[in-house]
Amino acid sequence: MDNSLPPADELVLVDRELAQLDARRSQLLARRAWLLQVLYAPMAPAAAMRPRPPVADSTPRSAQNVLLTLGGTLLTIAAVAFTLVSWGSMGIGGRAAVLFVVTSAALAAPVALLRRSLVSTAESVAALGLALMVLDAYALHRAALSETDGLGYAAVASAVLAGAWTAYGSALSRLRIPLPVAVVAGQLPLPLGVLAAGGGPTAFAWAALVTAAADGAVVLWARPASVRITAVTGAVVLGGWALLTGGWLSLASPWSGAPLLVAGAAVTLYVAWRTPALAVAASAVAGLAVVTAVGGLLRAAVPADWTVPVYVLCALVLASVWRLGATAAAPSVSAGSGTTTAGPRLPRGVRLGLAGAGAGVASLGVVWALPPVVAGLLGPMARTTGVWSGEHAGRVLTSFPATAALVLAVAVAAFAAVPRLWTRCAALVLAWGLLTALPVSLDLPYAATLALQLLTAAAALWVAVRPGPLTRGLRAAEAPAGPTSAGPVLTPPSAGGATPWAGWAPTGTGRQLSAVEPGTVLGWAAYAGGLASALSAVALALDVRGATFLVLGAVLGLLTGVAVLGTDAQRVVAACGAVLAGTGLVVAVAAAGGFEDHWTALALLLVPAATAAVGARTRPPAVALAVEITGAAVALPAFGLAVSRPAFLALALALGGVIAAATAVRPERRRFASWTAAALFLLATWVRLAAFEVTTPEAYTLPVTVPALVAGYLRRRRDAEASSWTAYGPGLAATLLPSLAAAWTDPEWVRPLALGVAALVVTLLGARFRLQALLVLGSVVLALDGLHELAPYVVQAVGALPRWLPPALAGLLLLAVGATYEQRLRDARRLRDRVARMR
Structure with a gap:
């Protein structure tokens, strides 16, 4: 029996089987790839392989706290509503029963809850019990004691509640709420009692201070952090109120405010002594209170102008506690026994706070004394009268107390007594400020003011160049015992000599630290003051003609001396200032002689001539360069003054060119000075041509082109690789382009013809010698010039065509x-x- 299928059906079956095999093969290949990845990939921790549970939005503890807080709050609201709304519908027995049962249950429940370790629940129920006690006190007043004074009852009730909560919190020490709440209630009895008794601001401040002292005791002796934080907050609020009230009373009634301030200072200082973390801040507050108290008492006994000096003196005495404390801490040797004992020592934080308070008050006093300094320095510069009018501007700050000078003097003495660089700098600056303020504070006459300003400038500039005496006695800082691998090596400056100071500037790890010389710092501080005083003296001297010459001459001499004796940077600045002072003298002479502007311009050219001569003989080069640049800058206003007279302007420009040409003889100035001289000579030529009403552009451009082409030829001889654009481009463009512009507007034929011939020659030379600049410029100009000549005929021909x-x-x-x-x-x-x- 033959069971074979027809070929067509069998082909369909084979195709179907092959398709299934392909699909199965793809599945097996994907599975094989996954297995290889699992086998050969790094083994990950087992925990990472397991799926992670979803992250909860809240922890069980936080959820529990929210629920307990919400429940306690709702119960408290219900109790308040019951007390205020439903209380009146119950009899006296019902009221007492409800009060006793609910409050007792709320206070007793935490005991059982704590035994079961339900601390959070106990906290919530205890908070409800504390709130119920407040409601009980309120209900008692409404029901049985309604005729008593509300403030007095509140004072007694808050005291009773504070005691009860303290006992309750002490008995149940695991509860965190009762003790801080007891501290809060303890802030109320004394202030409320004073208000109930009708006490004024002073009595209320004393009550607040006593309460703050009690808070301080709690801070010192209580252990729970929440209790101490609450007590600190109460002490700051009530103690601050007491001290502010004492400060106000020290102004209105010093004998009432002083005891309050002193008592507050004593309490604060004791807290600072016992609490190192609060030592600096607390002792600073105590220091301010003492200065305010003593200063207020002394202020009442002196005139009004002496108010600030009194406070400054008290502050300086307080600031000296820093040095007194350090001295008391120095060891002493017992006579005959050879043993060393240490004197009583204030903690460092306490000394720092007291000294900082005194220094802060003294600094405020110095700031108060600065307006006369500013007026003395800047007043002459705010000119309200004419120059050389003989009139002087009105005095400013006439009502400002003259004791400002005393404050500055005391500050100078205080800073000078401390052997530190910054204090010595402060003393120097304040001494300069004192001398500057004296004319304003003492209302000195014009001549005395001018003389004092010159003396101040001279003294400051002398200190700037000879600061050695001011550096004596400065302490050297203590260096580490030796270098460490983790930090730089410190090498202190020599202890001998006149400049021992420990200001080191780091130059790198493991390397030595370079010392900053104190003489340099003090010198520059004095230098700045000297220059400012000299400028102010010059401004003041402009009131009188003779004073102007005298002051300008004195300033010129002083700055010249600094330029000779000072350091490099000081010499540069002083040299520039001396040149400006000399310029002022020249202008003053011209003004005194009645010179017109153009003659004054020629006179001003004496300054750059002199600076060019002096600069050739001055060393170091930096000073010489500064002198010459300043002198050259003076030539600019000279040219500006001569603008109204073209002939004199041309002469001034030519003289400037002569000065620049003479400077160009020196090798170090040749390049810049030679170009400057060429530019000035060219400008002088142009101005002279304009004065002669010459309008031909070639008269202006050819003097530029000829020397430029000569210079370019010499450049190409020295450097055969130089570009023709660099050598000949500027010179050719200076004449060809302006002439081309003139030719396009010139109706005559001479200029276009001459320009075309010149452009043809330039083009041929460029092609012959293979010079790009000549070929391009010549061909372009020749083409444009030819186009200009053909343009009329082209236009005519185009017009005749269809x-x-x-x-x-x-x-x-x-x-x-x-x-x-x-x-x-x-x-x-x-x-x-x-x-x-x-x-």
Whole structure:
């Protein structure tokens, strides 16, 4: 029996089996790839292979706290509503029963809850019990004691509640709420009692201070952090109120405010002594209170102008506690026994706070004394009268207390007594400020004011160049015992000599630290003050003609001395200032002689001439350069003064060129000075031509072109690789381009013809010697000049042609160019390459 299928059916069956095999093969290959990845991939921790549970939005503990807090709050609200709304509908027995049962249950429940370790639940129930006690006190007042004074009852009730909560919290020490709440209730009895008794601000401040002292005791002796934080907050609020009240009373009634301030200072200082973490802040507050108290008492006994000096003196005495404490801590040797004992020592934080308070008050006093300094320095510069009018500006700050000078003097003495660089600098600056403020504070006459300003400038400049005496006695800082691998090596400056100081500037790890000389710092501080005083003296001297000459001469001498004796940087600044002072003298002489502006301009040129001569003999080069630059800058206003007279302007420019040419003889100035001289001579020529009403552009451009081409030729002889654009481009452009612009507007034929010939010659020279600049500039100018000459005829011819002919010619041109585009492109490239190969 033959069971074979027909060929068509068998083919379908084979195709179906093959398709199933292909699908199974794909599945097996995918499974094989996964197995290889599992076998050969790095083994991950088992925990990472397991699926992670979803992250909870809240922890069980936080959810529990939220529920307990919400429950306690709702119960408290219910109790308040019951007390305020439903209380009146019950009899006295019912009221007592409800109060006793509910409050007792709320206070007793935490005991059982704590035994079962349900601390959070106990906290919530205890909070409800504390709130119920407040409601009980309120209900008791409404029901049985309604006729008593509300403030008095509140004071007694808060005291009772504070005691009860303290006992309750102490008995149940695992509860965190009762003790802080007891501290809060303890803030109320004394202030409320004073208000109930009708006490004024002073009695209330004393009550607040006593309460703050009690809070301080809690801070010192209580252990729970929440209790101490609550007590600190209460002490700051009530103690701050007491001290602020004492400060106000020290102004209105010093004998009432002083005891309050002193008592507050004593309490605060004791807390600072016992609590190192609060020592600096607390002792600073105590120091401010003492200064306010003592200063208020002394202020009442002196005139009003002495108010600030009194406070400054008290502050300086307080600031001296720092040094007294350090002295008391020094060891002493017992006579005959050889043993060492240490005197009583204030904690460092306490000393720092007290000294900081005194220094802060003294600094405020110094700031109060600064307006006369500013007026003395800047007043002469705010000119309200004419120069050399003989009149003087009105005095400013006439009502300001003269004791400002005393404050500055005391501050100078205080800073000078401390052997530190910064204090010595402060003393120097304040001494300068004192001398500057004296004319304003003492209302000195004009001559005395001017003399004092000159003396101040002279003294400050002398200190600037000779600061050695001011550096004596400065302490050297203590250096580490030796270098460490983790930090830089410190090498202190020598202890001997006049400049022992420990200001080191790091130059790198493991290397030595370079010392900053105190003489340098003090010198620059004095230098700045000296220059400021000199400038103010010059401004003040402009009131009188003779004073102007005297002060300018004195300033010139002082700055010249600093330029000779000072350090390098000081010499540079002083030299520039001396040049400006000399310029002022020249202007003053010209003004005194009645010179017109153009003659004054010529006189001012004496300054750059003198500086050029002095600069040639001055060393170091930095000073010489500064002197010459300042002198050259003076020439600019000289040229400006001569603008109104072109002939004098040309003369001034020529004289400036002579000075620059003489300076160019020196090798180090040759390049810049020579270009400057050429520019000035050229400007002088142009101004002279303009004065002669010469309008031909070639008269202005050829004096530029000829020397420029000569310079370019010499440059090409020294450097054959130099570009023709650098050597000849500027010179050729200076004449060809202005002449081309003039030729296009010139109706005559002479200039276009001459320009065309010149451009043709330049083009031929460029082609002969293969110079790109000559070839390009000459051909462009020649083409434009020729186009200008052909333009009228082209216009005439175009006008005679039919209107259709120009477009047709343009079309034919475009067709011709398009047909030979590739050839024209190759020709343009070859031309570009040839021109590019030129120099």
